[in-house]
Amino acid sequence: MPGIRALAGALLVAALLVGILGEAPVAGLTPGEAAGLLAAFGSLMLMAAAIVDGFAAHWTRGVEAVAFSGGLLLAGLASYAARDDLLMVLDRAIGDIADGRAVVTDKGEVVAARRTDGGFILNGRVNGRETRFVFDTGASTVVLRAEHAADFGFKERELNFSIPVATANGVALAAPVTIRSLTVGSITEHDVPALVTRSGALHANLLGMSFLERLASYEVRGNRLILRPKEITTAG
Incomplete structure (x- = not known):
């Protein structure tokens, strides 16, 4: 037939x-x-x-x-x-395979898939240098590892480690800095307050509230993290 x-x-x-x-x-x-x-x-x-x-x-x-x-x-x-469960497994597999990658929609939204460990990893740039962040609404500010600070233009001898912060390893001291430009996907913010921890205090950079609060909104919908910039653009 x-x-x-x-x-x-x-x-x-x-x-x-x-x-x-x-x-x-x-x-x-x-x-x-x-x-x-x-x-x-x-x-x-x-x-x-x-x-x-x-x-x-x-x-x-x-x-x-x-x-x-x-x-x-x-x-x-x-x-x-079982489509919802299958989509969940697929999303998390994508989150692990495409670790750190995010999709930019035609509305300018940045969308990332959840990893199997339940978190979100996002590729970004700090002062023009590529790095990765863990999405963390529990962090009041962006937090950078000391091991990466020099790459971003922050010299350790010029840092003042005077602010106590809670980490998985206990309380550690961090130094306040200002990031000239921080980019995640299509979203770039300037003069972002941040902290640099001492060496060994953190296992990853944290994308905290000093960046997130500048967005129009952010949400976790199912297994997707969606970041929305204040200025929404439409692809032409």
Whole structure:
């Protein structure tokens, strides 16, 4: 049944395109819902064609096709029922594989996936030098490791370690500094207050509130961290 298979293939291609490129609703459905519906129809048509061809060849082939198609259908229904859990696993896998990477939307939002350890890692630049941050709303300010300070232009001999901060290893002293420019994704802030800890006090730089409070908003939605700049731009 080449005609049915061709139509099914066209539906599957359409589902892929709608899922990847779709932005506006389709017949009252979101792009994801429309893509799922097209994919379901395409898959059912392929199963029907396989069953008809199987019985045309021999009844045993037809029974095998029915059993195989039924198994695929049950697996599809089970996957749909557990879609939220599957998406969670997928998101966290992406967070680990693409460690630190963030996606910039056409609205200028910076979106990162949660890691399997439950946290968010973000690539950034401090005074033009690349580094990584752990998203941390519990930190009142951006905190930099002493091991990275020299790369960012802060000389240890010029730092005044006078401010006590709580770390996983206990209380440590940190030095106040001002970051000329701090960039995460498409968002850049200037003259950001920060602290530099003594060597060995932290295992990672912290993206704290002295940066986050300058944003229009930030939120954790499911397994995604979304940072929104005050000036939203639309890609042209």
